[in-house]
Amino acid sequence: MPSDCAVIATMHGKESVIAPLLRGALGLRAELPPDFDTDRFGTFSRDVPRTDTPLATARAKIAAAFEHVPYAQIGIASEGSFGPHPQVPFVPCDSELVLLMDRRNGVEVVGHHVTSRTNYAYCVVTESEAAAAFAQGVGFPSHGVIVIGTEDGKSAPLKLLRKNAMTMTGLLAAVAECVALCGAAYLETDMRAHRNPTRMRAIRRATIDLLRRYRSRCPDCGREGFVATEWLTGLPCAACHAPTDRIRAAVSVCAGCGHRRERTSEAAWADPGRCDHCNP
Ligand SMILES: [Zn+2]
Numbered sequence: 001m002p003s004d005c006a007v008i009a010t011m012h013g014k015e016s017v018i019a020p021l022l023r024g025a026l027g028l029r030a031e032l033p034p035d036f037d038t039d040r041f042g043t044f045s046r047d048v049p050r051t052d053t054p055l056a057t058a059r060a061k062i063a064a065a066f067e068h069v070p071y072a073q074i075g076i077a078s079e080g081s082f083g084p085h086p087q088v089p090f091v092p093c094d095s096e097l098v099l100l101m102d103r104r105n106g107v108e109v110v111g112h113h114v115t116s117r118t119n120y121a122y123c124v125v126t127e128s129e130a131a132a133a134f135a136q137g138v139g140f141p142s143h144g145v146i147v148i149g150t151e152d153g154k155s156a157p158l159k160l161l162r163k164n165a166m167t168m169t170g171l172l173a174a175v176a177e178c179v180a181l182c183g184a185a186y187l188e189t190d191m192r193a194h195r196n197p198t199r200m201r202a203i204r205r206a207t208i209d210l211l212r213r214y215r216s217r218c219p220d221c222g223r224e225g226f227v228a229t230e231w232l233t234g235l236p237c238a239a240c241h242a243p244t245d246r247i248r249a250a251v252s253v254c255a256g257c258g259h260r261r262e263r264t265s266e267a268a269w270a271d272p273g274r275c276d277h278c279n280p
C-alpha cells in the first residue's frame with residue numbers, strides 16, 4: 001500500500017499547480033482519478049447547478065476520488081467561488097478553498113486565498129463589436145469566455161451553451177449563432193481552472209496556505225493542522241483598561257488530543273478610539 005500517494009480530485013488541470021507543491025512540501029506523489037467527472041458536482045459553466053457549500057462540495061469530491069484510487073492516503077480538492085467582494089461593493093472577488101483529507105487519522109485541513117485579482121465578469125451583448133470588446137477586456141483567448149443563450153435578458157444555458165471557443169473568430173461565430181437564436185448573447189468569463197490562468201494562480205496561493213496549516217503540528221501529539229480557529233476579543237483599552245472588541249488572543253485546539261494553546265496578541269493595549277467607554 002503506497003503511503004506516499006495523494007489523489008487530487010480534479011479534472012480541470014489544477015494538478016499542474018497543486019502536485020508540485022505537494023511533492024515539495026510533503027514528498028507526496030499525486031495521482032488523478034481516472035475518468036473523473038467533477039462536473040457532476042456543479043460547474044461554473046452552467047450545465048449543472050451548484051447546490052452545496054464549497055467545503056461540502058470539496059468533501060464530496062474527495063470521497064468520490066478515494067473510491068477511484070482506494071490506496072491513496074490523502075485526498076485533495078479545490079473549490080472557488082466568485083462574486084462581489086464581501087467588503088468592497090462592485091469589486092469582483094475570487095475566493096479559493098483547497099481541502100486536504102488524510103484518512104489514516106481523519107485530519108482535515110482547509111487552505112484559503114481570497115483575492116480581488118480576478119477577471120470574473122459577465123455581460124449581455126447583441127453585436128459582435130461589444131462581444132469582442134468584452135473578450136479582450138477579460139484576457140481572451142488566454143482566458144476562456146463562455147457564450148450562453150438568453151431569455152428575457154437573463155442567461156438561459158438550456159437554449160445555447162458554447163464554452164470551447166479558442167479564437168476570436170470562433171467566439172464571434174458562437175455569439176452570432178446565439179444572437180440569431182435568442183436575440184442576445186450572455187457572455188461570461190470561463191472560471192474553469194484550465195481556461196483561467198489568473199484563477200490558477202489563486203489556487204496555487206490557497207494550496208500554499210493549506211500546506212502551511214497542515215505542517216503546523218500539535219505540540220503534544222504531533223497531529224497536523226494545529227492552527228488558530230478561534231479569536232478572543234477583549235483587549236483592554238490603553239486609557240481606562242476596560243475590555244474592547246479588539247482581539248486579545250488566538251486559540252488553537254488539537255482535534256486529536258484536545259491540547260489547547262492561547263497565543264496573546266502582540267499589542268498589549270487597544271486604541272482608546274475602539275473603546276466604548278472612552279469613545280462611545
Ligand atoms: Zn477606554
Ligand SMILES: [Zn+2]
Pocket residue numbers: 218219220221222223254255256257258259
Ligand atoms: Zn494533539
